[in-house]
Amino acid sequence: MKFPSVMKSVMAGAMLCAGSASAQTEIEWLQWFAAENVDGFYESLVEEFEASHPDITVKLVTQPFGKVRESIVTDSAIGLGSDVLGLNMPWTSEFLEIGLLEPLDDYLARDDNSFATADLVQAPIGKIDGQVWMVPLNAFPFVMHVNMDLVEQAGFTAPPTTWEEFSEQATAIAALGDGISGFGIPLSSQPPANGPILTFLPLLYANGGRIMDGTTPNFDNPKVVETLQYIADLNDAGALAPGAASRTGGVDLEEFIAGRTGFLISPGVHAQAIEGRNADLNYVAAAVPNNGTKAYRVHGWELGISSGSDKKDEAWTFINFLLSKDVNARVAAASNALPGNLSALDIVGEGAGDVMQSQIAILANDEPVEELRQAPNAVGSWSLMTEEMQAMLRGDQTPQEAATKVQSRWLDLID
Amino acid sequence: MSKIEIKKLVKRYGEHQALHGIDISIPQGEFCVLVGPSGCGKSTTLRMVAGLETISGGDVVIGDRVVNGLKAKDRGIAMVFQNYALYPAKTVYNNMAFSLQLSKMPKPEIAKRIADVAEILELTPLLDRKPGALSGGQRQRVAMGRAIVRDPEVFLFDEPLSNLDAKLRGQMRAEIKRLHQRLKNTIIYVTHDQVEAMTLADKIVIMKDGRIEQQGTPDEVFHDPDTLFVAGFMGSPPMNLIECFATDKGIKLPSVEIACDMPSAVRPGDKLVFGIRSDDIRPAEDGFEGVSISANVNLIEQLGTENLVHFSLGPDEMIGKTGGRTRITPNQEVSFTLQMQHAYFFDPETGRRLR
């Protein structure tokens, strides 16, 4: 909690002076967003909310992304759950199984909402078990970050748009030597071990493939094998950064920022870190190269209400505030993402940089894909994909074998 | 068995010089005792002979070899330490066997040697015990046994008896003496106890401040001290030493003049230190020949066979001696006889004996 206590008392004093006699309700907001935005944006957002809603105070509970999932589960188990939860779509089916989330249909149906449900990014509000469980604070496509200097040094003028061009360019960049790699794939087992969903899934979707059949895992299909084969071929061609099996997502990002990798497939929000940390990098963002299908993995920061909360109305009041056009536009801009409330897109797009423009273009032209929200044991499944892809890149098994093993182990995990 | 030659031995610790050129010659089989107050350099000398301290200058010769550069184990020495330094985890047997095992001696021979030595030192029943289960005297004997089994050319003892109580110390002293008579090894023995030195030594080397004050037989250093320090150090009670002036007939003490023969180098009026042992100061009634003085008795120290009589002579305190059956009591004016033929005179400036 970075909220300065001095500020708190000042505000409390101000409220007393204003003569507000109504009892205050405190709601807790557990999230990782403020941990990724250190300039105090979320603190001031909360102040702004409290100023306009004198009967509600918001306690910002900030944790690193890797801790939030555990905290939501353990806090609720001991009855100390927060009211408003920052959510990640892949956690959904696990949380529903435990019964952690409150259905939001009734709240969305209210006519005093500050937004129109139709304007929200659709992926998170798709119904599961007939109900809506979360709303989007922001959204971003997975994109390919490109180091243009390396692309040009390797003799190309534009980022690759197809798989063929991608492997050609990645291989050529790796051939530059001096520790430069074409492309990094972070397959460390070290938590959150989510390399496959960062890198593999976007490539799979751009190949027209899926890993789910409705709510059932369907990993051993030809499109998955084809995509795995493509990654294995990149590896054989020497285009991949060595040490994939110990490469963490953090290292993958750092290596790109340091200009040692040609391409990075990751969420669009990483643009903020890349531009902030290495302003000299000749950097653009582009759609993930496709193999015939213009589709992208859509992701975002979502919001939900804890089923155990006894201040659900206040919680919704706060969410309603966050989704209002003007506020939501600022939230999106603060994290270099697209707004969850798409009516704010114009505000965000206005005067935004190239990276944001290319994300807006992807959003406008390509098909969004979101599978993990309905995937059972999604977090456990990443670990399995990580482990089997490690073995594949090591040469211990074929892409087909890797796909088969993930499928069978995933099914084991479910029952 | 070997002789030991210590030639111009020097030890420096950085700026500080601990030994200023020590020369000692120890013939084969001699029992040499280094004695002196703590810090005089006696232990340092011993440790340099042992090879536990580096030599800053001069030579140590054992037998015919200059051993300066040799490691301790190659010098043919054995050492007994003040606190015995027995290996706590080893049995008495293994403590004694350790050096032999390291030199790869066949096991039966080790066993035989230890059996022999244990017999001599009466350690046979203790061989299976660990040092923790032994008394101080037993440990002392094990430490000696450990030295003896090696059959060294030279034995080095570093204050071996100082951790024992008085009675045991007397016994062990005799035992060491007997052992030496039996084994006839060359020995260097360090002690601060002049009684030990007198009783054990063939040769006593008295050291002070890193220099040798005097070396010689116990008889020589006791009865013919070269320096004021040696005179004061050797003997118990210590020699009476009193500052005085030379006159044409003898010496003048603060309260009394004593007529005596003076060394030829002394001129009347010279400042001197006059020394006389308590053996040579007797009450007049004991019937010795000498110069009579009268003094007030302060204290009688009863030693049993003899008594020490403390008395004041002007500002100076002196100690005389008489038989165990004396009737003299404190606070009594008594006439004493000084046997001035046994008096010593020293130069107070240099501390050298005036002969």
Added chain:
Amino acid sequence: MSRVINGLKENGTPYFFLLPCIVILGALLSVPLYKVVEYSLYDNVIVERNPTFVGLQNYSNLLTDSAFWSASVNTLIFTLGSVIGHIIVGTGLALLVNAEIHPRAQTVFRSLLILPWIFTAVVVALNWQLLLNPFGVINYGLTEIGLIDTPIDWLGDPAFAMWALLLISTWRGYPFIMVSFLSGLQSIPKELYEAAEIDGAGFFAKFWHVTVPQLKPVIYGVALLDLIWTFQLFPLVWLTTGGGPGRSTEVLSTMTFRQGFVDFEFSQAATTAVSILIISAAFTILYLRNEKQKI
């Protein structure tokens, strides 16, 4: 009974002052302990709102799970390897920093060599990940001197990951042994070494016949303590390899965490935790016995 009460009346004051401490410790230790054991007897807690009692079902699941046995073997290798590594490096460095060198240099070396101990596991893990990276300093050095031809992904190759982890764990844990042994070494009388030197002992003979026997009580106690700590060590492994690649460095503690917080199988996790508890408790009893003997 009345004697007890009378005794408390006479000597009760100190216990009264200890009471808050005892209550808090009891609550912090016994309640979680009880809870974990209880959890292990249900089908699944936390996730299930109304868990069913299943007795020892989770234990039989665990014992028939090949992952448990491979994690046990890994734990054994990791624990023994770490403790042996700690003792060898710790003893060696204790001997070195106990050597008679310039006192200021000695202080500097002693302070520097304790440093690995004071870093948090996160810092240790991150730094070693960088060092052991294919482009890291260690691979660079090894290729420069010609020991390896191409860089090795130490933490990503199942053939090397455990060794790399042991290296890190050794680096991280030796200072405790070093400090303990150093104080032990300083209490060994110098005369013992001199006596051994005269007896003809070289460096190793002195080490075996003087140093080791003198340190033995310290070694035994410290090694057991280290064993207990290392056996349940979690952060270092989790943050360095996450149990991977594959499950090649999965130990019981990371398995517990994975069952709990990755797979949400909290009862199974509790069961694994209880198995760790039982083994740790056995070591602890050994340790306490040893300490008692010393007194």
